[in-house]
Amino acid sequence: MSEHVTACIDGSGYASAVCDYGTWASQRLEAPLTFLHVLDNHPPPDEGDLSGSIGLGSREHLLEELASLDEKRARLAQEQGRLMLEAARDRAIAQGAESPRARQRNGELVETLADLEGEIRLLVLGKRGEAAHKASEHLGSNLERVVRALHRPILMVPEGFKTPERVMIAFDGSKTTCKGIETLAASPLLKGLTCHVVTVGAEIADVQAQLDWAVRTLETAGVDAHGEIRAGEVESTLHDYQREHDIDLLVMGAYGHSRIRHLLVGSTTTDMLRSAETPLLLLR
Known part of the structure; x- marks a missing residue:
């Protein structure tokens, strides 16, 4: 299939x-x-079951009318x-x-x-x-x-379309985001686009090594990729980077193991999705 x-x-x-x-x-x-x-x-939430408010004398006739209206609404x-x-x-x-x-x-x-x-x-x-x-x-x-x-x-x-040219991948080194990098590297979706791999966290050796791996994996597949580590609060830091670099497609893993995980399993999920003004690709 x-x-x-x-x-x-x-x-x-x-x-x-x-x-x-x-x-x-x-x-x-x-x-x-x-x-x-x-x-x-x-039925729409503001159109509940009206049968309880129908008087005895006209109940049967009005129920038939309601049934007929429901059929017409369904056909329409x-x-x-x-x-x-x-x-x-x-x-x-x-x-x-x-x-x-x-x-x-x-x-x-x-x-x-x-x-x-x-x-x-x-x-x-x-x-x-x-x-x-x-x-x-x-x-x-x-x-x-x-x-x-x-x-x-x-x-x-979002409501308007713009052909994506610059992509940002929110990367936290988790199993999901590593799998996402490999999936994107094997896919033609990002070929020819400029790809920014961004990690929010401390600039330490392990984090840098993970980021280098992600960039190298994409570059080996022919993707024009750049990596950067930034400190700060995850959501605002990602949005700031997005604005600075005119990113028109954001890619995130739906589940991770660090602070980015909370974007998609807790209340911050709604905040990130709600505030997105560009398309957001969620990888599972």
């Missing part, structure tokens, strides 16, 4: 960027592209999803994608992705879904659940 770049499309403002980054990744990886739209059949949502998928395919084809596939599934997003995990090489999704609050401080609840549930690389994208 071939593994696809799978881009999750919904009605949010992130859909166009998801489409564009999915197309970019598919072309870089030379992997087939699939657009996925998941129809959640649960399905048609909207089909049109979004069709638009995404057309957009990707216009950018040079070859035969992108469109899939529509009923169910809950995280469960659906878990079912399809064996077919996913890279998952692309927006920072927030269409049901999330629009405030920049609000992070889509599905995102963290997907990060925890899926054992595939995940590319979280």
Whole structure:
């Protein structure tokens, strides 16, 4: 079974960027592209079960009306999803994608992705879904659940697309980030891009040796790589480096063993994901 770049499309403002980054990744990886739209059949939270408030005389008639409305809403949502998928395919084809596939599934997003995990090489999704609050401080609840549930690389994208040219890898010497370096070295994703490998910590011999190994591994694979150790608080230090060097793609391991680990398993996870203004590639 071939593994696809799978881009999750919904009605949010992130859909166009998801489409564009999915197309970019598919072309870089030379992997087939699939657009996925998941129809959640649960009613919106502000439209609960109204049957309890229906009077006795009209109860049966109104229940029939509600059932009819639910059917119409489901059909409309399905048609909207089909049109979004069709638009995404057309957009990707216009950018040079070859035969992108469109899939529509009923169910809950995280469960659906878990079912399809064996077919996913890279998952692309927006920072927030269409049901999330629009405030920049609000992070889509599905995102963290997907990060925890899926054992595939995940590319979280902002609302606008920019072709990545300068990449920063947050490296802490953990087993996960070392495996991530080896995975990236073996992948065509970063070929031709400038890659900064950044460690936040003390500039001691062991840390320097680990960083040198990471840079050397990437360089041997033909990646233009540079390494740097910086002291400070992890999140702010990484963001400062990102701004200084105009980084347009951030790469992190989803789990590590040092302070970077807390970015993705504790409350700081949400902070890092929330404050990201560039695409963030999470490696598992």
